[in-house]
Amino acid sequence: MNKFTSALALGAGLVLSLTGPSAHASSTTGTVVQQLSSAEISASTFNSLFTPIANAAPIKSSFQFMNTTTTGTMESQVFKGKDGTSASGLYAYAYQIAVNNVSDVNGQPTSVNSASFAYNATPVPAALTAGATPSAVYVSKDGQIGGLDLSQAGTGSVIQTPTSVAWMPGSKTGALTLQYLDAAKGTGPLPAGSNSATVIVLSNQPFTTQPVSLQNANPQIAYPSAYSAQGGEISEVPVPEPAAVLAWAGMIGAAALVRRTRKARAAA
Structure with a gap:
């Protein structure tokens, strides 16, 4: 393989590694966890595709x-895709997580590290805009989604999106975890006085509806509820095949064909 073809192969590998959900099994339990x-997606685009x-x-x-007054609000809403759009047939x-501007009994401002809840239907990837790579998860922070509140940054912070959204398909049920505190990526928790981006x-x-477990250094003592999907198979989310991957594959094939043709001509 010449240098040009090698470069194309490397590029294809990079595209494949960055596209779609990644999955690995826990070394201790064998449980599959997909990131x-x-x-x-902009709020205006979402609202044009879905209706409450x-x-x-x-x-x-x-x-x-524990040791904190009412700490925040878990907000959720469910929408149906409009007929004749790319969202048709989808829910x-x-x-959104709103964190109140309060502190615990020690004076430490409250925060939220993560949120987890049962989601008993495999998320479905879809390309909501033309030419986009299909995704099962979208985030929006530039406007109001349905009846949810506007996203808002905490003091000295930015509007936060999860550093990861983990899907764990079990044998009977599934679960989603929205992770905000992430030492590897240098991101802090959702701070007091903030409203997260809409996931x-x-x-x-x-x-x-399902109860939601939220994490903080202080144990949770009051659990909110949120909308969640129910029904269908519980399985891994399929990896989409975006146009970029197909284009790389085509370029590699074309480069290999040109190389074979040149060799044949040189041998003639």
Whole structure:
């Protein structure tokens, strides 16, 4: 393989490694955990593709950590894709975490490290905009999604999105974890006085509600509820095949063909 073809192969490998969800099994339990890639979507685009479900009003449910007053609100709403659009046939589950501007009994401002909840339907990747790589998770922070509050940065911070969205498909149930505190990436928790970016998970299954577990150094003593998908198979999220990957594969094939043709001519 010449240098040009080697470079193309390397590029294809990089594209494949950056595209779609990555999965690995726990070395101790064998449980599959996928890190779902997320794409950004504007509030105006989302609202043009999805409509709120009439009998599913936004849920704004309080949570509390020990040694702290009411700590914040878990907000969620479920939407249905509009007919004739790229979202047709899909449900969109939107989540936002609002952290109150309060401190614990020691005077330490409160924060949220992560949020986990049961999600009993495999997330469904979809390309919501033309030419986009299909994704099962989208984030929005530039406007209002349905009846949820506007995203807001904490003092001295920025509007935060999860550093990772983990999908754990079990044998009977599934679970999603939105991770904010991440030492490896140098990101802190959701700070006091902030409203996170809206995280949107796509599904083809209808809704139920589930309790939400949130993490802080102080144990949680009041659990909020949120909308969640229910029904269908529990499995790994399929890896999409974006146009970029197909283009790299085509370029590698073309380069190999040119190389073989040149060799044949030289031998003639």
